[in-house]
Amino acid sequence: MKKDVSREVGFEMTREWTLSAEHLSQEFGSTKALDDVTLIFKSGEIHGIVGHNGAGKSTLLQIFSGALSPTSGGINLDSSPISFIEPYQAYAAGIACVYQELSLPINLTIWQSLFLGHELRKNGLLDKKEMRRISTAICKDIEVDADSDTILSNLSVSQRQLLEIGAAINRKAKVILFDEPTTALEPTQISLLFSIMRKLAHEQNLIVVLVDHRLDEVLSVCDHVTALADGKIRLSGKKNEISIGSLTDAVIGNRERSAGEIITPDQTLKREQRKKSLLLEVKHLGSERLHDISLVLEEGEILGIYGLNGSGRSRFLRTLYGDLSFTNGEITLAGSNYSPSSPHYALSKGVAYLSEERKKDGFIPLLTPTENMTLPILHLYRRLRIFLNHNLKNSSALTILKKLNVRGDISGLIMRLSGGNQQKVLFARSIMQKPILLLLDEPTKGIDIGAKIEIYDLIKSLVKSENIGVILVSSEEEEILSITDTVMIFRNGTSSGIKNKTSELDIANLRLLALQGKN
Amino acid sequence: MNIKKFLNEASILIVWLILVGIFSLLSPNFFQTTNAVVLLLNGAIIALITLSQSFVLLTGGIDLSTGAVISMTGIVAAVFMRSGAPWYVAAIGASLLGVFAGVLNGLVIHYAGIPPFIVTFAAMGVASAIPMIITRAESIKIADPGFLWVGQGKVFSIPVPIILVVICAILSTILLKSTIIGTHIYALGGNRLAARLSGVNIMRTTIFVYGLSGLFAGMAGVVATSRLGVAYPQTGTGNQLFYSIAAAVVGGVSLFGGIGKIRGAMSGALLIATISNGMNVVNISSYWQPLVIGLIILAGVGFDSARTSTKNKSKKGRSAIITTKIKGLVGKASTREGKK
Numbered sequence: 001m002k003k004d005v006s007r008e009v010g011f012e013m014t015r016e017w018t019l020s021a022e023h024l025s026q027e028f029g030s031t032k033a034l035d036d037v038t039l040i041f042k043s044g045e046i047h048g049i050v051g052h053n054g055a056g057k058s059t060l061l062q063i064f065s066g067a068l069s070p071t072s073g074g075i076n077l078d079s080s081p082i083s084f085i086e087p088y089q090a091y092a093a094g095i096a097c098v099y100q101e102l103s104l105p106i107n108l109t110i111w112q113s114l115f116l117g118h119e120l121r122k123n124g125l126l127d128k129k130e131m132r133r134i135s136t137a138i139c140k141d142i143e144v145d146a147d148s149d150t151i152l153s154n155l156s157v158s159q160r161q162l163l164e165i166g167a168a169i170n171r172k173a174k175v176i177l178f179d180e181p182t183t184a185l186e187p188t189q190i191s192l193l194f195s196i197m198r199k200l201a202h203e204q205n206l207i208v209v210l211v212d213h214r215l216d217e218v219l220s221v222c223d224h225v226t227a228l229a230d231g232k233i234r235l236s237g238k239k240n241e242i243s244i245g246s247l248t249d250a251v252i253g254n255r256e257r258s259a260g261e262i263i264t265p266d267q268t269l270k271r272e273q274r275k276k277s278l279l280l281e282v283k284h285l286g287s288e289r290l291h292d293i294s295l296v297l298e299e300g301e302i303l304g305i306y307g308l309n310g311s312g313r314s315r316f317l318r319t320l321y322g323d324l325s326f327t328n329g330e331i332t333l334a335g336s337n338y339s340p341s342s343p344h345y346a347l348s349k350g351v352a353y354l355s356e357e358r359k360k361d362g363f364i365p366l367l368t369p370t371e372n373m374t375l376p377i378l379h380l381y382r383r384l385r386i387f388l389n390h391n392l393k394n395s396s397a398l399t400i401l402k403k404l405n406v407r408g409d410i411s412g413l414i415m416r417l418s419g420g421n422q423q424k425v426l427f428a429r430s431i432m433q434k435p436i437l438l439l440l441d442e443p444t445k446g447i448d449i450g451a452k453i454e455i456y457d458l459i460k461s462l463v464k465s466e467n468i469g470v471i472l473v474s475s476e477e478e479e480i481l482s483i484t485d486t487v488m489i490f491r492n493g494t495s496s497g498i499k500n501k502t503s504e505l506d507i508a509n510l511r512l513l514a515l516q517g518k519n
Numbered sequence: 520m521n522i523k524k525f526l527n528e529a530s531i532l533i534v535w536l537i538l539v540g541i542f543s544l545l546s547p548n549f550f551q552t553t554n555a556v557v558l559l560l561n562g563a564i565i566a567l568i569t570l571s572q573s574f575v576l577l578t579g580g581i582d583l584s585t586g587a588v589i590s591m592t593g594i595v596a597a598v599f600m601r602s603g604a605p606w607y608v609a610a611i612g613a614s615l616l617g618v619f620a621g622v623l624n625g626l627v628i629h630y631a632g633i634p635p636f637i638v639t640f641a642a643m644g645v646a647s648a649i650p651m652i653i654t655r656a657e658s659i660k661i662a663d664p665g666f667l668w669v670g671q672g673k674v675f676s677i678p679v680p681i682i683l684v685v686i687c688a689i690l691s692t693i694l695l696k697s698t699i700i701g702t703h704i705y706a707l708g709g710n711r712l713a714a715r716l717s718g719v720n721i722m723r724t725t726i727f728v729y730g731l732s733g734l735f736a737g738m739a740g741v742v743a744t745s746r747l748g749v750a751y752p753q754t755g756t757g758n759q760l761f762y763s764i765a766a767a768v769v770g771g772v773s774l775f776g777g778i779g780k781i782r783g784a785m786s787g788a789l790l791i792a793t794i795s796n797g798m799n800v801v802n803i804s805s806y807w808q809p810l811v812i813g814l815i816i817l818a819g820v821g822f823d824s825a826r827t828s829t830k831n832k833s834k835k836g837r838s839a840i841i842t843t844k845i846k847g848l849v850g851k852a853s854t855r856e857g858k859k
């Protein structure tokens with residue numbers, strides 16, 4: 001097999017070779033996702049890349065896998081520059097990426113999926129015998145104990161993930177990038193994955209890159225570790241030169257305390273003066289992917305939920321809204337039992353929800369802003385119990401749209417508005433429901449800074465004027481720090497239940513909490 | 520903008536006028552009052568099934584059982600009368616049977632999560648077999664003057680089927696424009712996931728729409744049977760389904776859901792009825808009709824996809840929405856949960 005690989009790539013796989021990034025920068029508008037990053041991956045090594053949400057890990061990965069071309073800088077394979085315009089070119093150059101989401105079609109057999117797109121032929125027909133033979137050998141390598149004629153849907157998730165690696169090996173990949181591969185795996189499966197990664201790097205002299213946010217995991221398996229924060233390399237070195245403490249410091253970045261001070265003292269004061277009554281109590285909530293979440297929320301409180309990707313933040317909100325079901329626990333809303341079985345139920349109990357991906361499940365593109373806003377509360381605008389009173393509906397929607405300063409053609413379709421204005425319309429929709437509990441999932445994702453500030457002001461004034469509680473999920477630390485009163489940390493589908501006062505937090509210790517999970 | 524919009528909506532009528540001109544030139548028999556009545560009477564049945572199809576298409580679904588339900592309800596009405604039921608009981612009973620078939624479609628689509636295409640495809644088989652089984656493939660003659668009035672009678676010299684269609688179209692327009700369920704139908708067809716999160720009752724809307732589709736198909740069955748004076752077990756298994764989809768699509772009802780008006784669908788029905796009638800009058804073999812209608816469907820859908828894609832070229836993520844819709848048409852949009 002080694003012989004094959006060296007012939008294919010044109011250089012001897014047994015000697016040392018490298019893949020390197022030189023002065024890579026990637027800008028998205030005014031934000032720098034990567035800022036002058038220079039990195040060398042050596043053959044025979046497992047290289048770990050750690051970083052927080054938005055540190056630049058996935059941008060780096062996308063550049064190496066050909067999904068993005070950098071704003072400046074370049075990459076070198078074995079000291080000669082290469083550039084990709086399309087992902088398949090990276091694949092052809094021998095760089096493969098194994099993503100969290102499984103990509104092999106589950107209706108095929110193991111050998112069919114491993115040879116998908118580069119099937120072997122003999123006399124014009126498929127050479128099944130040879131493909132089965134090679135597949136069996138690969139399965140042995142990646143320790144998938146299954147016949148090569150097994151259909152993928154009969155395999156476990158971890159076996160399918162290993163097969164993704166098998167497909168990369170079979171494609172003669174010399175660099176395999178792993179994007180947070182352990183998220184969906186059990187501990188035993190994780191150790192199997194790591195042993196295979198070691199085998200690939202140490203025995204077959206490949207480059208293995210592991211992007212992850214679990215520091216202990218990275219330190220246990222990697223030979224070399226690089227920490228990114230805010231698009232820059234904060235630390236890079238051999239495993240034995242790095243302590244978990246220095247790595248943690250590097251990951252959380254060394255920003256000065258600034259955002260925490262955005263909360264003005266008079267606001268906090270006002271909150272404390274107001275008579276607080278309990279709005280929401282969640283006790284030991286559990287579902288397929290969440291376990292034992294407990295929290296309380298008071299009227300007038302903005303609770304921030306912070307955590308890394310996959311920590312269950314959004315899942316929790318969707319469960320509260322009745323979109324996902326829960327198996328254990330009980331919820332009390334405004335003093336009575338609340339068991340959300342559908343969004344319809346949640347709406348009727350005064351819960352409003354703003355989803356993270358407004359294009360996917362937020363608005364209805366072919367309707368106008370007014371129609372979108374009033375969709376949940378159409379029953380309020382009935383005449384003679386059947387007919388809709390369009391005038392009343394439109395005028396009450398317009399009043400709110402005007403108040404929120406929505407710009408653009410509001411009589412046209414909502415999909416013609418800009419992202420920020422679409423989000424404001426969805427906000428208006430929530431306000432029109434007159435909710436007692438407002439659930440916000442990344443409410444300012446992908447909108448410009450002006451609209452962002454307007455939305456923050458909206459949330460704040462809403463809480464001030466109405467008896468309402470807000471739960472806000474966000475992966476932007478500044479957002480959490482500037483508008484919430486309290487913060488809870490989610491990690492691996494659960495939370496310690498400890499509420500931190502936002503005024504006592506800054507970006508660094510927020511990130512630290514999310515990494516370590518405990519206070 | 521408004522002129523453009525007007526032209527867009529009027530374009531189908533312009534095409535219709537051109538067709539009328541061509542057929543009139545080709546045959547002196549076309550532009551005659553007697554032929555106009557025949558055209559409109561045939562058109563009434565096409566209009567009813569177009570209404571039936573349009574509601575379902577608006578939610579992003581499809582109803583392939585429309586034609587078969589026509590056969591089934593026609594025969595059942597005849598069987599009712601043969602066993603002594605009064606004509607109005609037979610007519611209403613047959614229409615309700617259509618509703619029942621539609622509701623059944625809706626229930627299976629919603630609760631079993633099977634794509635509308637498959638469910639109504641199966642229903643088409645079932646509904647077209649039932650009349651054959653009941654009658655052993657023989658037709659039933661109808662003599663009841665009350666029942667025949669539905670398809671052949673006149674009020675103030677206007678044929679009853681045409682009055683029926685006008686009433687149905689007006690009620691449908693009101694339903695879509697001025698009721699909650701009307702808005703919910705558009706919302707469901709526009710973005711199923713968002714509609715659900717906005718509190719739209721997906722189950723109720725789906726069942727309502729398929730039930731309504733069945734009602735109109737049932738009424739079409741009654742009218743068709745009454746007009747012929749004979750219940751054929753195969754009345755609706757010919758081109759009817761084909762006509763209903765063609766008329767709706769040509770009339771601007773999107774196969775991808777969420778777009779369309781009753782006014783447009785009715786113009787589409789008129790156009791299809793004219794083509795069908797005109798081809799008969801100018802003596803083109805009826806074997807050619809499905810070919811022409813097929814091409815019309817293709818042109819209509821092509822125009823529809825072009826419209827949906829150019830309209831939104833500037834918007835990112837639009838293709839995702841279209842993909843979801845296509846998925847919704849073929850299968851229930853696979854609701855993969857977010858990563859978090």
